[in-house]
Amino acid sequence: MILWTRPDHLTREEANAWVHAEVTGLGLADARIAEVHSAAFEHPASWHWMLELEVGDAASGAQSLRRGPVADWLRDLRLLGMRPTVMLVENGAAPEATA
DSSP: OOEEOOOSSHHHHHHHHHHHHHHTTTTTTTTTEEEEEOOOOSSSSSSSSSEEESSHHHHHHHHHHHSSHHHHHHHHHHHOOOOOEEEOOOOOOOOOOOO
């Protein structure tokens, strides 16, 4: 999962168009992009978008962050001041009830 912010010099519409064009250009088959809105009004989130990618395992995910189109795109986001954050989310499980 990759989260990032909108650059200050672009309007929301300009940034949205740019993000969608960039993600489409990455050629990722199982990518999902979503705009992020904070649900905690007292502590708003600092991110504006989320890109969810399916990876086979942590090693292949890490490899795509070192080189290739995703790695290049992340460097572009950093250069543009969009503060990308990358997370690996494993399959979760419901918490067990305690008696």
